[in-house]
Amino acid sequence: MKWLAAAIMGLFLALMLYATSGLPDVGDPDAPANVHVSPYYIEKSLEETDTPNLVTAVLADYRGYDTLGETVVIFTAGLACTLILMRRVY
């Protein structure tokens, strides 16, 4: 059983290593991740949002909805912990 698990793991590792050969190189300007919306943000974010920090512009404006979700996650997790750990009996 142990050897079966090891063989499956080895097979999976080989599959993953094979899949990495199809990935674009690191920093490749023609990679799909670098030709979709990134050039638009780099070119337009300063004039559209008046914010010199590109990261902040993407985080709080272009992806504001995503950041809202992140904040809700933090808030909900903290609230849940508070409710569980609260030393009060109702």
Next chain:
Amino acid sequence: MLAKYENVIVHIVSDAMVPFIQLFALYVIVHGHSGPGGGFQGGVLLASSVILLRLYLGREASHRRFSTKLMVALATVGMIIYVLVGLVPLATGGNFLDFAYLPVPGVSGAELRALGITIVEFAIALTVFGTLVSLFDNLTGSKE
């Protein structure tokens, strides 16, 4: 249990440090606009200043300044500010969180979006601040 830390050096150094930590936190929040920083980092710094207060002043004195209830309320207020700022543009013809439609006369769309980003950063900072301090209070067994 958090008791008052009986050491005069710790008290004097911490008394001097707390306001500067809070000032630096505000700087980090506002500086998120033009460099590294932002609401999450600034909120953590604000929380660290209050946790320092808790550690050296003890429970009673630090809760008189920043109670757990206040912290939970601040987190909620931050969350509400974020959602309300997102909802305002809906009333004036934009999309959700589309700060270019905030109703401020005489300011261009780009500047309005910068303004919206700053408000959002402060809302995030309040939420992170309140959440972290209330978590600390509950883990150290602070009662109301």
